[in-house]
Amino acid sequence: MRISKAALLVVIAFTVPILVELRTVLAWVNVELTVLESVTLGVAMILAILVWALWPENGESGHSSTR
Amino acid sequence: MSNAYIDEFPAEARIVRAAFYSSFLALALGGVFGIIQTLHRTDFLRFMDSVDYYTVLTAHGVFLVISFTIFFLVGIFTWAITTSLDRGLEDIRFSWGWYSLMAVGITLTGVAILAGFTDATDISASVLFTFYAPLQAHPMFYLGLVLFVVGTWLAGADWFRSWLAWKAENPDERIPLPTFMVLTTMLMWYIATLGVAVAILAFLLPWSLGWIDTVNPLLTRTLFWFFGHPVVYFWLMPAYMMWYVMLPKISGGKLFSDPLARVVFVLFLVLSVPTGIHHQYLDPGIAEGFKFIAMTNTMFLLLPSLLTAFTVVASMEHGARQRGGEGYLGWLKALPWRDPVFTGMALAGLMFAAAGFSGMINAGMNINYLVHNTFWVVGHFHLTVGTAVALTFMAVTYWFLPQVTGRALWNRSVALGQVVLWFIGMTFMSNAMHRGGLLGIPRRTAEPQYEGFEFEAAVGSVAELDAQIALGGVLLTLSLVLFFANVIGTALNGKSDSLPANGYAETLSGPEDAPLVLDNLKLWTAIAVVLVIFAYTFPLLSIIERGGLFGPEVIPFPLTLESVTTVGIALETAATETVDGATLALVGVIR
Numbered sequence: 049m050r051i052s053k054a055a056l057l058v059v060i061a062f063t064v065p066i067l068v069e070l071r072t073v074l075a076w077v078n079v080e081l082t083v084l085e086s087v088t089l090g091v092a093m094i095l096a097i098l099v100w101a102l103w104p105e106n107g108e109s110g111h112s113s114t115r
Numbered sequence: 116m117s118n119a120y121i122d123e124f125p126a127e128a129r130i131v132r133a134a135f136y137s138s139f140l141a142l143a144l145g146g147v148f149g150i151i152q153t154l155h156r157t158d159f160l161r162f163m164d165s166v167d168y169y170t171v172l173t174a175h176g177v178f179l180v181i182s183f184t185i186f187f188l189v190g191i192f193t194w195a196i197t198t199s200l201d202r203g204l205e206d207i208r209f210s211w212g213w214y215s216l217m218a219v220g221i222t223l224t225g226v227a228i229l230a231g232f233t234d235a236t237d238i239s240a241s242v243l244f245t246f247y248a249p250l251q252a253h254p255m256f257y258l259g260l261v262l263f264v265v266g267t268w269l270a271g272a273d274w275f276r277s278w279l280a281w282k283a284e285n286p287d288e289r290i291p292l293p294t295f296m297v298l299t300t301m302l303m304w305y306i307a308t309l310g311v312a313v314a315i316l317a318f319l320l321p322w323s324l325g326w327i328d329t330v331n332p333l334l335t336r337t338l339f340w341f342f343g344h345p346v347v348y349f350w351l352m353p354a355y356m357m358w359y360v361m362l363p364k365i366s367g368g369k370l371f372s373d374p375l376a377r378v379v380f381v382l383f384l385v386l387s388v389p390t391g392i393h394h395q396y397l398d399p400g401i402a403e404g405f406k407f408i409a410m411t412n413t414m415f416l417l418l419p420s421l422l423t424a425f426t427v428v429a430s431m432e433h434g435a436r437q438r439g440g441e442g443y444l445g446w447l448k449a450l451p452w453r454d455p456v457f458t459g460m461a462l463a464g465l466m467f468a469a470a471g472f473s474g475m476i477n478a479g480m481n482i483n484y485l486v487h488n489t490f491w492v493v494g495h496f497h498l499t500v501g502t503a504v505a506l507t508f509m510a511v512t513y514w515f516l517p518q519v520t521g522r523a524l525w526n527r528s529v530a531l532g533q534v535v536l537w538f539i540g541m542t543f544m545s546n547a548m549h550r551g552g553l554l555g556i557p558r559r560t561a562e563p564q565y566e567g568f569e570f571e572a573a574v575g576s577v578a579e580l581d582a583q584i585a586l587g588g589v590l591l592t593l594s595l596v597l598f599f600a601n602v603i604g605t606a607l608n609g610k611s612d613s614l615p616a617n618g619y620a621e622t623l624s625g626p627e628d629a630p631l632v633l634d635n636l637k638l639w640t641a642i643a644v645v646l647v648i649f650a651y652t653f654p655l656l657s658i659i660e661r662g663g664l665f666g667p668e669v670i671p672f673p674l675t676l677e678s679v680t681t682v683g684i685a686l687e688t689a690a691t692e693t694v695d696g697a698t699l700a701l702v703g704v705i706r
Contacts, residue, residue: 054453054531058462061535065542068583072550075574083579 049101056101063093118616120194120518126207127197128519130214134190135512135519137218139602141182142505144225146595148175153544153588157581158564168561169241170231176244177228180350180500181263182221187508188353189217189270192297194515195356196274198617199291200281204273213269220262227256243559245339248319248332257320264308271301289626290634292373293360293619299380300352302640303345303387306647310341310391318665329666333400334658340391341651348387350500352380354507358427358464361511364620365457366434366450371426373622374629379426381633382419385643386412389650396483400661405654406480412650413478420471427464433623455527459510459534463503466541470498473549488559491552494545502541509598510534514615516605523611525604533597536590544587547580 051059067090071081081089121128148171154160155168163171193210197203204210224240230253231239240252274297278290290298318330318338363370370376392409395401432446440449451457473495476482486492513530517523524530554570554577556563570577632638 051448052452054458055448055450057531057535058452058458061462061539064539065546068542068546072574080574083575 050103050105051101056097059097059101060094063090063097067093117521117612117614119521119614120198120515120617121521123617124197124203127193127204127210130204130207130210131190131193131515132519133214134186134193135516137221138183138186138190138508139599141178141186141221142595143599145175145179145183146592148172148178150588150592153585156561156563157585158562159581159585165561167232169243169559170228170239172559173231173241173243174225174228177224179505180244180346181260182225184350184500184504184508185263185267186217186221188350189214189267190519191353191357191511191515192270192274192300194518195293195297195360195619196277198619199293200277202277202281205276205280206273209269210273213266213273215266216269217263217266220259220264220266223255223259224263225259227253227259245336245343246319247339248322248330248335251319251323254320254323257315257323261312261315261320264312267304268308271304274298274301289629292370292376292622292626293356295377295634296352296356296359296380298636299384299639300349300356302636303352303384303643304349306640306643307342307345307349307388310338311343314338314342327665331658331662331664331666333398333662334655334664334666336398337392337395337401337651337655337658340394341388342391344391344394345387347496347499348383350504352383354463354504355379355423357507357511358423358460359430360619361514362427362457362460362464362620363430363434364618365454365460365514366431367438368430368434368436368620370620370622371429371433372624372628373626374624374633375422375426377626377629377633379419379422381639382416382422384639385646386416386419388643389646390416392650392654393478393480393483396480397487400658401654402657403480405650405657408650410478410480412646414475417471417475420467424464424468430620430623431461453527453531455530455534456510456514458531459513459537460507462534462538463506463510466498466506466538467503469545470495470503473498486552488557489552490548490556490558490563493558494548494552497541497545497548501545502537506534506537506541509537512598512602516602517611517614518617520606520608521610521614522605522608523614525601525608529597530601533594533601536594536597540587540590540594542587543583543590547583547587550574551577551580551584 049056067086070089071086074081120131151163152168152171152175155163155165155171193204227238227240230236231241238253238255240246240256242250242252242256246252246256274294278294278298281294282288282290314335318327318335321327322330359370359376390409390413392401392406393413396406431450432440435446435449438449438451440446450461473491476486477492477495513524513527550572551570552558554572556570556577572580
């Protein structure tokens with residue numbers, strides 16, 4: 049893992065404010081997302097974070113930090 | 116045998132524990148009323164009459180922002196004084212005295228509020244946290260508040276007594292930082308509570324007892340806000356103290372600057388009180404000039420908050436680098452995210468930054484008109500007291516509870532989940548509240564849904580905002596359930612010998628780098644008093660001159676036919692004189 053499980057939890061939690069504010073920000077440039085689209089975008093963001101976090105770094109053998 | 120707080124100060128640990136448990140009881144009650152009103156207001160679940168909504172709202176406000184916060188802070192202030200001076204309280208019976216006075220006071224106030232739910236008694240106090248006249252509560256409500264506040268005054272006297280005793284033995288020593296923070300906060304509190312003391316003792320309590328017939332609502336309102344804004348700092352300064360003296364230690368480092376921390380607390384002492392009128396920008400009886408002065412003072416208050424943001428983040432970075440963190444942002448990964456004490460405080464601090472931005476909107480005289488008395492304001496204070504303060508207090512509970520009970524924390528993973536869930540829940544809720552406020556949705560309204568009129572949302576719909584608020588409320592309630600599971604689990608845990616030692620963060624730049632004048636508490640208090648006199652003398656005089664001490668003159672209702680005739684003649688004469696005067700003026704203008 050690239051980051052600890054606890055740090056991963058916090059990073060995922062951070063997607064929530066980004067997501068709820070992003071909807072308003074996008075509306076400024078005339079991109080209006082429905083709730084369903086926002087949720088889909090959120091799931092995609094979380095999946096991307098999970099892939100990034102869980103993907104082994106070069107030379108790493110699946111060691112998990114306990115910080 | 117560990118070196119936990121309870122081992123060093125067993126008698127004081129009992130007081131701190133009692134204060135914490137009182138605080139948690141209030142948090143539980145306030146939380147229950149929170150979810151009830153959230154679901155009622157958003158129309159997801161209405162099982163009570165809308166009239167009772169205001170009783171629920173009063174209970175939610177008073178239990179959370181008066182009892183939860185203040186009981187908790189007297190606990191950590193007692194810890195701070197005893198730990199940093201390394202001495203017990205001077206007379207533990209006196210300490211139990213102030214705690215008991217606070218407990219009796221808030222019980223009276225709480226009973227007066229809760230009695231509003233039943234018709235079995237005529238006691239009620241559905242006057243909301245601000246108890247504005249002409250809303251009138253039962254005398255028990257006001258009396259309870261008086262006792263509670265007097266209890267905090269005595270607590271302050273107890274801590275000053277400890278400091279003076281310590282000073283007599285250590286005349287050349289600098290005031291230890293945690294003690295300095297407690298003393299400056301209490302000095303601010305003594306000044307601030309004078310306003311509410313006068314409002315209650317001179318006007319509202321005699322009025323509720325029937326000793327006086329009327330009050331001047333603008334006067335009591337202004338006296339309330341004399342106290343009502345600085346009370347925010349009474350909640351915040353203990354949270355700041357935790358960020359200064361605990362967060363660096365938990366991060367694995369040292370506080371970046373002791374002198375800067377002292378400057379911040381001095382600024383809060385000096386600037387907290389002369390700002391209250393910024394809550395009254397839309398009150399018609401106060402001249403714009405006075406409001407402008409209040410706005411200027413308020414904007415100066417951003418300075419200590421920005422200094423805090425810098426110092427605390429610098430201290431965290433220092434801690435992370437001590438733990439092997441590298442790079443411009445890479446050090447963030449080295450922070451102890453697994454520790455709920457750290458993560459809770461870090462997330463609370465982050466949300467406080469957002470609260471600062473919405474606070475600037477509130478404080479700006481012109482732009483305040485856009486959001487005044489709307490849901491925006493509710494979103495704002497759920498980020499300040501509802502997150503910066505409440506989340507910090509819950510997070511540090513995970514460190515303090517083992518220290519004052521001698522029992523290990525029940526479950527650290529549940530604690531971590533709890534603080535993260537609070538962050539997520541509050542994000543949903545406060546975001547929608549702010550956005551709702553921008554649409555003009557009012558605060559303090561049981562049913563903000565109107566026939567023949569709909570608020571127009573810029574993005575999405577009002578129904579979506581309501582759903583977001585309800586979702587946030589449910590997540591916050593779940594977070595509270597996890598918190599109480601941990602508190603109860605810890606209280607039932609066996610005694611532990613392996614608790615971390617009691618203590619607080621060391622400093623990179625210590626008190627020896629701070630100018631001596633910073634410790635001159637008399638000087639800063641005098642400046643604070645002078646600023647309060649400048650900010651409040653003329654507005655108060657003007658309010659009394661216009662409306663009188665006890666409000667407009669009471670004209671007896673005419674009960675006889677003769678008096679009706681007399682009043683009729685008087686009115687006719689007055690009207691004729693007015694018309695004559697207006698005619699003359701008009702003629703003058705035309706000429």
